[in-house]
Amino acid sequence: MGLVSAMVLADAGIDVEVFERNATVMEDLRASTFHPPTLDMLAPYGISDVLVESGLKARFTQQRDRRKGLIAEFDLARLEGSTAYPFRLQCEQWKLNLELVKKLEQYPHAKVRFGCAVEAAGQDDTGVTLKVRTLDGLEEVRGDYLIGADGAWSTVRRSLGIEFEGYTYPERFLVVSTEFPFEDQFENLSWVNYISDPEEWCVMLKVPSLWRVLFPTAEQESDERVLSDEFIEARLQGLLPRPERYEVVHRTLYKVHQRVASRFRLGRVMLAGDAAHINNPLGGMGMNGGVHDAFNLTAKLIDVIEGRAPDSLLDQYERQRRTVAIEYINANTARNKQLIEERDEAVRDRIHAELRATAADPQASMAYIRKTSMFDALERARSIA
Ligand SMILES: Cc1cc2nc3c(=O)[nH]c(=O)nc-3n(C[C@H](O)[C@H](O)[C@H](O)COP(=O)(O)OP(=O)(O)OC[C@H]3O[C@@H](n4cnc5c(N)ncnc54)[C@H](O)[C@@H]3O)c2cc1C
Numbered sequence: 001m002g003l004v005s006a007m008v009l010a011d012a013g014i015d016v017e018v019f020e021r022n023a024t025v026m027e028d029l030r031a032s033t034f035h036p037p038t039l040d041m042l043a044p045y046g047i048s049d050v051l052v053e054s055g056l057k058a059r060f061t062q063q064r065d066r067r068k069g070l071i072a073e074f075d076l077a078r079l080e081g082s083t084a085y086p087f088r089l090q091c092e093q094w095k096l097n098l099e100l101v102k103k104l105e106q107y108p109h110a111k112v113r114f115g116c117a118v119e120a121a122g123q124d125d126t127g128v129t130l131k132v133r134t135l136d137g138l139e140e141v142r143g144d145y146l147i148g149a150d151g152a153w154s155t156v157r158r159s160l161g162i163e164f165e166g167y168t169y170p171e172r173f174l175v176v177s178t179e180f181p182f183e184d185q186f187e188n189l190s191w192v193n194y195i196s197d198p199e200e201w202c203v204m205l206k207v208p209s210l211w212r213v214l215f216p217t218a219e220q221e222s223d224e225r226v227l228s229d230e231f232i233e234a235r236l237q238g239l240l241p242r243p244e245r246y247e248v249v250h251r252t253l254y255k256v257h258q259r260v261a262s263r264f265r266l267g268r269v270m271l272a273g274d275a276a277h278i279n280n281p282l283g284g285m286g287m288n289g290g291v292h293d294a295f296n297l298t299a300k301l302i303d304v305i306e307g308r309a310p311d312s313l314l315d316q317y318e319r320q321r322r323t324v325a326i327e328y329i330n331a332n333t334a335r336n337k338q339l340i341e342e343r344d345e346a347v348r349d350r351i352h353a354e355l356r357a358t359a360a361d362p363q364a365s366m367a368y369i370r371k372t373s374m375f376d377a378l379e380r381a382r383s384i385a
Pocket residue numbers: 001002019020021022029030031032033034093116117118119149150151152153154155173175254272273274275281283284285286287288289290
């Protein structure tokens with residue numbers, strides 16, 4: 001979210017410097033779903049159309065059940081008129097990051113410094129100070145404001161002594177990618193599928209060249225076993241039995257948390273993205289929520305820096321985005337997990353009946369789509385003074 005923030009600030013003519021610990025943009029497989037309002041925000045910078053060209057448009061999302069098949073399907077084309085992008089875009093997050101770096105290179109007053117790890121952050125009445133470890137040694141950097149967008153383990157958040165309140169799930173999530181064309185085997189499969197099961201729920205997401213399948217793993221299984229060929233093969237055969245083995249392109253194991261920072265603003269320092277809030281990936285709200293933080297924050301920061309608004313406007317960032325992180329992003333992703341993993345047959349039947357009724361009712365379906373596409377979260381933020 002550091003790159004998104006930097007791009008918006010640089011575009012407004014503000015000097016920015018981004019410090020990234022890695023030597024380059026990492027092409028890891030994390031976020032892959034862009035919700036429509038996120039694309040609307042990125043569109044004026046010419047980024048959304050580039051992402052759309054290199055992604056897949058998922059017009060439909062599906063709620064499925066391993067035993068019963070398709071439960072409910074939601075058509076995002078209903079959003080036409082309220083967004084220029086009435087679909088979920090399935091596109092790897094690193095493509096956004098690469099595009100942002102390219103864009104930032106065009107501004108003479110913007111610097112992206114790779115291989116620079118922030119070791120500590122501090123502030124006084126006149127500015128912020130960073131201690132940055134570079135290849136040449138330790139450097140001290142001064143600035144007017146600091147956005148801590150350094151992920152879940154944020155050094156900036158720790159330096160400021162801000163709590164990261166919440167919990168970590170005991171199970172880890174295994175993400176497996178394969179080129180196997182599941183769409184040819186499951187009838188009417190969409191590009192975004194949440195599949196409930198009392199024993200082993202999963203999520204199937206398509207990105208342009210791969211299917212990504214996410215499984216929960218039991219707490220007591222070792223990392224080594226969960227990442228082994230046998231374990232992964234058994235998961236995929238359980239999903240779709242076939243005589244041949246599956247070819248697995250990537251495998252990653254994640255710890256999953258539901259946490260929100262106790263402060264999003266402390267003086268001249270603001271937190272955004274995973275540094276401020278982190279959640280399970282069910283619903284694709286982490287990166288999207290982080291982009292929404294970045295746009296909310298930078299609009300206010302530009303006004304403060306250019307003298308159009310008092311410094312106290314930055315407190316509204318905390319009020320708006322922290323509330324949404326708790327009430328909306330955290331609450332909905334936690335709920336999504338409870339629904340997909342429900343074990344009680346009677347409760348499962350009730351959940352499925354509700355989903356079917358929602359999909360069948362045009363008004364209820366629209367409300368569901370607006371909520372899951374994060375329009376409601378943005379409206380909630382706007383309602384907070
Ligand atoms: C399996 C999985 C699937 C997901 N799918 C989705 C999805 O479909 N949609 C969605 O919205 N979200 C999804 N998410 C969540 C999403 O990946 C994160 O919310 C998002 O990456 C947060 O972005 P960020 O920029 O805040 O943090 P990060 O992506 O973690 O970036 C932080 C950056 O800061 C750098 N950094 C860290 N510490 C330092 C330091 N001390 N000095 C300098 N640099 C530093 C890191 O190297 C990194 O580049 C998923 C997550 C997982 C694990």
